[in-house]
Amino acid sequence: MFSKRRSLRIAVVGALGTASLALAGSAMAATPAAHATTAVVAHSQAAKPGITAKPSVASVRAWQLFRVTGKATGLKAGSQVTLQQKQHGKWVSLPASTPVHRDGSYSLGVKLGIKGKNDLRIVNGGTASPVFNVTVR
Incomplete structure (x- = not known):
């Protein structure tokens, strides 16, 4: 029984760790795109005659x-x-x-x-x- 709980706990922690890495990775992936969009908008406003x-x-x-x-x-x-x-x-x-x-x-x-x-x-x-x-x- 003790080993069953331990393996369940490891599986849950492992799944949570993977989910948090996936979320962090998607947030990091979205960040450069958001900054690039902001830079393009700022550049187009600066170039307006x-x-x-x-x-x-x-x-x-x-x-x-x-x-x-x-x-x-x-x-x-x-x-x-x-x-x-x-x-x-x-x-x-x-x-x-x-x-x-x-x-x-x-x-x-x-x-x-x-x-x-x-x-x-x-x-x-x-x-x-x-x-x-x-x-x-």
Whole structure:
């Protein structure tokens, strides 16, 4: 009887040990895949293009020159960024564009003639900066 219990105990301990190794092995196998997925997601978010824009003034006279400066991330040097103006509910590209420098910065000279509050943004393809305003008086 004593040897029967002992062999049963060894069999149960052996089965539990094998099960815990199998679980640990599957957890270890899942861990690198989870980390790889996280790394891919983080990399794709970091590569997403973005544009910032800041006007040099908040208000100008009609046809007075001012500058819009900013940074473009995720865009190649030499890529063109263009100024857009909201007119009658639609974004219209203006004849004002400039290339992005190697460090991602750009500077654009602008003259506006439509009086009042002008909603503006800088775009490159499907990437757009947040909307900013310049009032023409």
